[in-house]
Amino acid sequence: xxxxxxxxxxxxxxxxxxxxxxxxxxxxxxxxxxxxxxxxxxxxxxxxxxxxxxxxxxxxxxxxxxxxxxxxxxxxxxxxxxxxxxxxxxxxxxxxxxxxxxxxxxxxxxxxxxxxxxxxxxxxxxxxxxxxxxxxxxxxxxxxxxxxxxxxxxxxxxxxxxxxxxxxxxxxxxxxxxxxxxxxxxxxxxxxxxxxxxxxxxxxxxxxxxxxxxxxxxxxxxxxxxxxxxxxxxxxxxxxxxxxxxxxxxxxxxxxxxxxxxxxxxxxxxxxxxxxxxxxxxxxxxxxxxxxxxxxxxxxxxxxxxxxxxxxxxxxxxxxxxxxxxxxxxxxxxxxxxxxxxxxxxxxxxxxxxxxxxxxxxxxxxxxxxxxxxxxxxxxxxxxxxxxxxxxxxxxxxxxxxxxxxxxxxxxxxxxxxxxxxxxxxxxxxxxxxxxxxxxxxxxxxxxxxxxxxxxxxxxxxxxxxxxxxxxxxxxxxxxxxxxxxxxxxxxxxxxxxxxxxxxxxxxxxxxxxxxxxxxxxxxxxxxxxxxxxxxxxxxxxxxxxxxxxxxxxxxxxxxxxxxxxxxxxx
Amino acid sequence: xxxxxxxxxxxxxxxxxxxxxxxxxxxxxxxxxxxxxxxxxxxxxxxxxxxxxxxxxxxxxxxxxxxxxxxxxxxxxxxxxxxxxxxxxxxxxxxxxxxxxxxxxxxxxxxxxxxxxxxxxxxxxxxxxxxxxxxxxxxxxxxxxxxxxxxxxxxxxxxxxxxxxxxxxxx
Numbered sequence: 203x204x205x206x207x208x209x210x211x212x213x214x215x216x217x218x219x220x221x222x223x224x225x226x227x228x229x230x231x232x233x234x235x236x237x238x239x240x241x242x243x244x245x246x247x248x249x250x251x252x253x254x255x256x257x258x259x260x261x262x263x264x265x266x267x268x269x270x271x272x273x274x275x276x277x278x279x280x281x282x283x284x285x286x287x288x289x290x291x292x293x294x295x296x297x298x299x300x301x302x303x304x305x306x307x308x309x310x311x312x313x314x315x316x317x318x319x320x321x322x323x324x325x326x327x328x329x330x331x332x333x334x335x336x337x338x339x340x341x342x343x344x345x346x347x348x349x350x351x352x353x354x355x356x357x358x359x360x361x362x363x364x365x366x367x368x369x370x371x372x373x374x375x376x377x378x379x380x381x382x383x384x385x386x387x388x389x390x391x392x393x394x395x396x397x398x399x400x401x402x403x404x405x406x407x408x409x410x411x412x413x414x415x416x417x418x419x420x421x422x423x424x425x426x427x428x429x430x431x432x433x434x435x436x437x438x439x440x441x442x443x444x445x446x447x448x449x450x451x452x453x454x455x456x457x458x459x460x461x462x463x464x465x466x467x468x469x470x471x472x473x474x475x476x477x478x479x480x481x482x483x484x485x486x487x488x489x490x491x492x493x494x495x496x497x498x499x500x501x502x503x504x505x506x507x508x509x510x511x512x513x514x515x516x517x518x519x520x521x522x523x524x525x526x527x528x529x530x531x532x533x534x535x536x537x538x539x540x541x542x543x544x545x546x547x548x549x550x551x552x553x554x555x556x557x558x559x560x561x562x563x564x565x566x567x568x569x570x571x572x573x574x575x576x577x578x579x580x581x582x583x584x585x586x587x588x589x590x591x592x593x594x595x596x597x598x599x600x601x602x603x604x605x606x607x608x609x610x611x612x613x614x615x616x617x618x619x620x621x622x623x624x625x626x627x628x629x630x631x632x633x634x635x636x637x638x639x640x641x642x643x644x645x646x647x648x649x650x651x652x653x654x655x656x657x658x659x660x661x662x663x664x665x666x667x668x669x670x671x672x673x674x675x676x677x678x679x680x681x682x683x684x685x686x687x688x689x690x691x692x693x694x695x696x697x698x699x700x701x702x703x704x705x706x707x708x709x710x711x712x713x714x715x716x717x718x719x720x721x722x723x724x725x726x727x728x729x730x731x732x733x734x735x736x737x738x739x740x741x742x743x744x745x746x747x748x749x750x751x752x753x754x755x756x757x758x759x760x761x762x763x764x765x766x767x768x769x770x771x772x773x
Numbered sequence: 774x775x776x777x778x779x780x781x782x783x784x785x786x787x788x789x790x791x792x793x794x795x796x797x798x799x800x801x802x803x804x805x806x807x808x809x810x811x812x813x814x815x816x817x818x819x820x821x822x823x824x825x826x827x828x829x830x831x832x833x834x835x836x837x838x839x840x841x842x843x844x845x846x847x848x849x850x851x852x853x854x855x856x857x858x859x860x861x862x863x864x865x866x867x868x869x870x871x872x873x874x875x876x877x878x879x880x881x882x883x884x885x886x887x888x889x890x891x892x893x894x895x896x897x898x899x900x901x902x903x904x905x906x907x908x909x910x911x912x913x914x915x916x917x918x919x920x921x922x923x924x925x926x927x928x929x930x931x932x933x934x935x936x937x938x939x940x941x942x943x944x
Binding site: 319320323324327328331333348381382383384505506507510511 | 788789796797800801804835836840842843845846848849
């Protein structure tokens with residue numbers, strides 16, 4: 203049966219099990235939108251392609267499935283690039299489909315032509331420009347295989363309009379992939395596993411340093427087993443919040459620039475770091491030459507290029523986090539042979555002292571203003587922690603990470619590596635489509651909100667009842683914090699206009715419910731009210747104190763030996 | 774990881790012969806801040822693949838190899854050491870020479886087994902094939918006469934037959 207490449211594309215997407223895709227049509231991609239009209243695949247019409255991309259990411263982060271975004275050539279594709287770069291940094295499985303000008307016009311500066319393949323190359327795990335119509339079923343299958351396997355990431359498929367319109371004989375993808383250079387190693391080498399277990403059982407001050415790879419690999423149960431079996435304190439990076447329960451006695455919370463004192467200091471004093479699915483990001487290590495100076499390192503990652511990139515590993519292990527942790531657990535069982543593992547009592551006691559003594563306080567004056575930390579704690583209390591939290595980037599993101607006790611994977615979604623302001627609203631929409639029965643609560647800042655707010659129209663018109671708490675401090679809070687601390691309080695270009703826009707009216711104009719709290723006593727009730735509205739998206743504006751700062755803090759590039767618990771510590 | 778001495782490393786990279794592979798490799802080098810000293814590419818023995826000889830100026834080669842390996846179209850990477858491999862470069866060099874200097878130049882070229890491929894009224898063009906250092910030596914020898922144009926192929930290299938590697942019968 204002869205069908206067009208556009209029809210084959212949609213069939214191939216259906217074949218991959220795609221249930222929803224996020225996009226925006228335009229000239230070059232029009233042929234693909236025609237068969238989509240008859241397809242069971244739901245299409246969400248984003249108001250901006252960047253939003254479509256982040257929706258695909260939010261869907262993928264929440265479900266573990268591949269998120270799909272679709273856009274036209276030129277500006278459609280370039281608008282997608284931020285989401286591709288974001289997904290690449292955070293290892294989020296995503297496939298982007300873009301239209302392209304006809305092959306006969308490529309290179310001629312045609313209308314809406316951009317060199318999408320070249321632009322997206324450094325922002326994707328792999329990308330394709332399809333020039334042979336017969337390739338389409340297998341290219342789509344390959345794209346999904348690459349996006350979800352190994353270290354997950356975004357893959358882009360660029361489709362010229364004349365290719366989309368040409369006819370081919372439909373055949374289902376064979377399921378085979380012809381990628382002779384792509385064979386991710388998933389199982390750790392037995393000798394390395396043995397060497398790692400020897401180090402784990404010898405260590406006196408070990409720290410288990412868990413990254414986003416734990417969540418990508420679904421390795422949270424194996425992580426918990428290892429921690430409990432060998433009495434290892436666990437720190438979860440910004441990408442791994444929820445990979446290990448914050449409520450567990452062995453939990454240290456988040457490491458790094460705004461991590462807990464206990465997590466940062468335990469790594470500095472450790473004699474062994476067991477790093478799994480993590481990449482020694484500069485926001486974790488601070489000055490890498492001063493990071494964890496006494497520690498030997500076991501580094502397990504599916505991506506060999508992450509091992510040794512920043513820090514030499516005494517025991518490098520290339521493999522999938524779940525499989526490697528399972529290997530470690532079995533090897534420890536075998537080595538101990540019924541004997542007790544070291545209890546690390548003195549070490550855990552020292553850590554316990556830090557956890558008790560070195561905490562950041564804030565005071566909520568009943569007379570106001572509302573403290574942003576109070577809003578996060580009230581959200582946690584009132585929802586019972588039973589929500590998927592989605593954050594933008596900045597102060598609100600750090601408070602949402604610090605003050606919420608995450609106990610399950612995929613309940614904390616954010617832009618970690620790229621730090622993309624505006625991630626929250628579209629990512630929450632994608633998450634809600636993936637998990638329709640879940641409460642999705644975005645915690646956003648007023649700066650971030652204004653970068654992608656148009657997607658609230660998408661949410662209301664498509665009937666996607668997400669909730670967004672806007673911590674409105676009328677400022678670009680994190681930038682302002684740095685200006686306060688390091689630029690003599692010269693607040694250059696960080697003040698957003700005083701209460702403009704009116705977030706409540708703006709929400710209502712976009713078909714959402716708008717609520718507001720201006721006084722501490724209104725915080726609880728307005729959150730309660732937001733939870734009763736489930737037929738529309740809800741935006742809750744909290745007018746918060748603009749002078750609050752995020753602590754603990756290790757200044758950028760500084761040594762993690764010096765953790766500021768308050769502003770006084772930096773003076 | 775940092776601060777290691779910068780040296781030249783020769784990588785033989787087997788890649789799928791697909792459109793844009795060279796762009797992927799050079800884009801990755803640019804993005805990661807690696808220095809390409811020379812790069813030559815051509816078809817490999819088995820159809821559908823290409824061999825790139827990449828000479829990298831780097832302290833540590835491990836990250837370069839790992840990042841190259843990470844490209845989906847890369848099949849195999851071998852680091853070639855000077856002892857276990859044959860390295861060659863081709864150079865065309867046009868040297869300023871009037872009739873009075875011509876004999877002297879041709880004599881020097883004879884020592885280096887460089888071939889005169891074009892002789893004009895004011896210049897001689899030589900073709901020289903050899904190890905990259907030999908080629909360089911010849912270039913330096915020619916320099917005082919006045920170089921008009923120089924073009925080099927970039928290094929190409931192959932591992933020696935592992936069974937005869939120790940014999941070094943043929944250079």
